[in-house]
Amino acid sequence: QKEVEQNSGPLSVPEGAIASLNCTYSDRGSQSFFWYRQYSGKSPELIMFIYSNGDKEDGRFTAQLNKASQYVSLLIRDSQPSDSATYLCAVHHTTSGTYKYIFGTGTRLKVLA
Amino acid sequence: EAGVAQSPRYKIIEKRQSVAFWCNPISGHATLYWYQQILGQGPKLLIQFQNNGVVDDSQLPKDRFSAERLKGVDSTLKIQPAKLEDSAVYLCASSLDNRPRYFGPGTRLTVT
Numbered sequence: 001q002k003e004v005e006q007n008s009g010p011l012s013v014p015e016g017a018i019a020s021l022n023c024t025y026s027d028r029g030s031q032s033f034f035w036y037r038q039y040s041g042k043s044p045e046l047i048m049f050i051y052s053n054g055d056k057e058d059g060r061f062t063a064q065l066n067k068a069s070q071y072v073s074l075l076i077r078d079s080q081p082s083d084s085a086t087y088l089c090a091v092h093h094t095t096s097g098t099y100k101y102i103f104g105t106g107t108r109l110k111v112l113a
Numbered sequence: 114e115a116g117v118a119q120s121p122r123y124k125i126i127e128k129r130q131s132v133a134f135w136c137n138p139i140s141g142h143a144t145l146y147w148y149q150q151i152l153g154q155g156p157k158l159l160i161q162f163q164n165n166g167v168v169d170d171s172q173l174p175k176d177r178f179s180a181e182r183l184k185g186v187d188s189t190l191k192i193q194p195a196k197l198e199d200s201a202v203y204l205c206a207s208s209l210d211n212r213p214r215y216f217g218p219g220t221r222l223t224v225t
Contacts, residue, residue: 043216103155
């Protein structure tokens with residue numbers, strides 16, 4: 001089982017809809033969770049992070065964390081064509097005193113105008 | 114505030130040749146990371162520095178890859194000799210803590 005799993009997509013949604021991106025992780029000791037956006041040919045940029053169970057909202061983005069079920073999701077409201085990108089989930093945990101920060105393979109999102 | 118700088122942006126070499134990449138992190142950022150991102154995959158950590166000390170290099174192929182961060186500022190990553198499977202984008206990132214926040218533009222390496 002991969003440490004961080006994401007559906008590679010593409011996930012296609014119409015403009016104005018809610019895009020829902022999911023990520024599951026295997027290490028129950030994982031402490032914090034991050035979402036990055038990566039446009040084609042560009043570097044990842046951090047858009048959200050969440051540490052506690054529940055929801056965290058930032059503008060059109062909402063991160064949701066459920067540690068019991070070991071999943072974290074990202075909701076994008078009022079999706080725009082400019083949101084079309086690959087969304088990377090990353091999980092941070094400490095193993096034997098060493099910090100581990102693991103990226104998933106990303107989900108490609110296409111917002112259709 | 115200047116971002117993370119990397120050079121070169123693109124490099125094409127033949128297998129068994131050597132190559133070096135350079136990274137200058139955001140000023141004051143103690144933590145510097147080198148990631149390898151193969152097309153269609155997420156970034157994989159090669160090495161993490163805290164100032165000029167190595168925090169994690171568990172996934173660095175040490176028989177061919179080396180990295181240094183002299184004086185705790187800029188860093189170089191070297192591959193010698195290169196293999197076809199080293200073709201990837203090499204990303205440098207920096208942060209004030211243990212979570213990579215700011216990425217450079219990357220160096221796209223093609224090994225032929």
